[in-house]
Every structure is written in C-alpha cells, then in structure tokens.
Amino acid sequence: MLLNKKLFLASPLIKISYIIGGWRIFFNYGTLETIKYQRSNEMKKNYPAAPILPQRFASDFYLEDEASFEAVHGLEMDFSYLTCENLVIRHSILEKVTMQRTKLIRFEAGNVVFKNCDFSNLEWIGGSFHQVVFENCKLTGCNFAESYLRDCHFKDSLINFGSFSATNLKNVWFENCQLSDGEFFEVTWKHLFLEKNNLENSNWQRTKLAGLDFTSNSFSKIACSMEQLKGLKVDSYQALVIAAGLGLEIVEG
Template sequence: MAGIKIQKPKMAHDLPVEPFEVKEELYYDRMTIKDCSIFGENIHRITFDEVMFQNVVFEEVSFKNIELTDCVFDHCDLSNADFSEGSIHRVEFKNSKMLGTNFSDSSLGNVRFDKCQGNLSSFGFAKLKQVSFEDCSLQNGDFFECDFQKVAFERCSLNEVNFANTSLDGVDLSSCSFDQLQVSLDSLRGCIVNTEQAIGFARILGLEIKE
C-alpha cells in the first residue's frame, strides 16, 4: 500500500446486535448496529467505540464533533451526513455510499476507505494521517487546505477533486484517473504521477507540448 501501514480497528468478534437509541450519555461501545436507518438526528459530541455498522442508512444526520474509534462501516449509506470536526481513528469504511459526506475540520488517523462512492465529499481543513482511499470514486470531492501525512490514493476516480492549498508531496496518484484537478503549483511539488497525468498537468500550467 505504497509503504503506508494502516492499523486495523481493534474489535472483538461477535459483538452483540443492538438497536440505535438516543441516550443521555451519548456513548456507544462494543456493539453491532445493522439493517436499520438513523433518521433526522442532530447530536454533537456522540461517541462510538468498537462499533460495527452494517447496512445502516444515515439520513439527515448531523453528528458534529463525532468520536469514532475502532469502528467499521460496511455497506452503509452516509450520504450528506455531517461528521465535521470529528475525531476518527482506526476506522474502516467499506463498500459504502458517501455522497456529500462532510468530514471537514476533522482529524483522521489510520482510516481506510475501500470501494466507497464519495463524490462531492468534503475533507476541507482536515488532518489525515495514515489514511488510504482504495478503489473509491471521489469526483468533485474537496480536500482544500488539508494536512496530509502518509495518505494513499489507489485506483481512485479523482476528476475535479479540489487539492488547492494541500501539499501532495509524496502522494502517489499514478494509479488514479482524472481529466482535471483543482491544484495550485505549490501543491504539486513532489506529487507522484504517470506520464499521461504529467502531460495533463503541464497543459493546465499553460505549457505547450510538442508531440
């Protein structure tokens, strides 16, 4: 994985299945939430620790300042959910729909996105350390002014993603597809691309290329 080690969530096997119910302490741990919808909840500072989400739909949900530790989201729909200003560590998002999901101003560490539909998702001003995106669609996503440390994009669709004011030094985009990115010249320094992508960037920068 491009030399990036991602710690897996630390979870017990056979976590008990329990329904999601709003409770006073807003702390949920060692449980499985599955085959349900969480609708219309607007809760700040909710905490999930060692929780498996399976086939859960988050609809009109705002969980600002969410704390997620050792969690897995498997075949979930998180479209337009607000997880901004969150703390997200040792978490996996697998085969999930994340259209317009908001992770802005969040801190993500040891997080893996695998086969997720994340078009229009927002990570603006977030800190990402040891984070991988594998086989994801992130078209028109926003990574404006992010802090990247050991971030990998593998076989992702990145067309029109905004990386403005985010350093891509050491980030390998060579396996990804895109026609255009929103980047600044400083952002591109040290970015790893393939030949075709390099020609595309040269054209964006106004260089004329002789074939």
C-alpha cells in the same frame, strides 16, 4: 501473509474467521482476549492499523446526545435527517445503516467498521476517527471538514462531492473509491495512500502534494496549487492534465 496469533487457552476452542474490507477478522471463542482484526495479506509499512473488535456484540444502537456505545453491531437501521451531539462509538460494526442528511456534531469513532452504509450528505464536521474502516459505503456529499482521521481505510466506496477540507489525515488509505468533485483543500497529512480511485475534478489546492502518488488513479481534470506540485508522482498523461489546469498551453511537436 499474516498468521493469526494463538490467543486461546489450553481448552478446545472454536475458531471462526471472515473477511471485511480486505482484512480477516478472527473470533476465538472461549477466551477473554480481544479479537485480532488483521489484513489477509502482508501489512504494508505505514498503512492504516486495523480496527480491534470485541468477541461479542450488543445489539442496541441509537442516536442520542452524549451517548457512548461500546461493542455494538448495528444492522439495517435508519437515522436520517437527525441531529446528534457528542456521540461516541467504539469497537463496533455498523452494517447497512442509513444516515442521510444527518448531523453528527463532535462525533467520535474508534475501532469501528462501517460496511454497506448509506451516509449521503451526512455532516460530521470536526469529528474524530481512529482505526476506522469504511467498506462499500455511500458517502456522496459527506462532509468530514476539520475532522481528525488516523488509521482509516476507505474501500470500494462512493465519496463523490465529499469534503475533506482542513482535515488532519494520518495513515489514511483511499482504495478503489469514487472521489470525483471531492474537496481536499488545505489538508494536513502524513502517510496518505491513494490507489485506483477516480479523482476527476477533485480540488487539492493549498495541500502539500510532495510524496503523494497519483499514478494508479484516474482524472482528466484536477485542481492543484503550482507551488505545492514538487514531489508529486504522476504519469505522463496526468502531468499534461495538471499543466493544462495551471494554464499552460501544450503544443505537440
């Protein structure tokens, strides 16, 4: 269990905490220090670092080319069918925000929490994501292709038909997500964690699989490159599924 570090001064303070995506966020009013946004259970080695959020949030958020936002809390907004270039958002929370079929070109997010958002068919090709949490979001058909993701956590989210092709993933965690028909083609990764996801009919061709653990995930069909299979951890059923997908004929003795 992680204990919240004392950030307060000698004067009396009000301390409030609540949970977002399995992490506990601590507000220490009366100080100037940044909030410590921590997991409520023990941090596992190489799992994503938590976002760092400010004490207070501004209310204004909108889509505009070259706009940069810091410490905003966007709530129940709709920016669907829009195009925006070079948008930057840092140390913020977007909650119940809708951006269906929106195009965010050269998008950058750092220390951001997306909670209960609908980003269906959103395109942020070539984006940059650093210490970002997606919790209970709808990301169906979302296109992350050629993006850079570091210390990102996808939790309880719908990402069916999502594309992560040619992405660079470092310390990224998919937890209890729907990833069926997802594209993970030519992914470069380090410390990628997959836990309790639906990987049905996902494509992992030309992606290094050594060190990945599929055992807690489910699938009855999946595409992998034969030359990249060495070192992949699977259970016996998953091994048969992968073998069948490579054209082997399984004969029961």
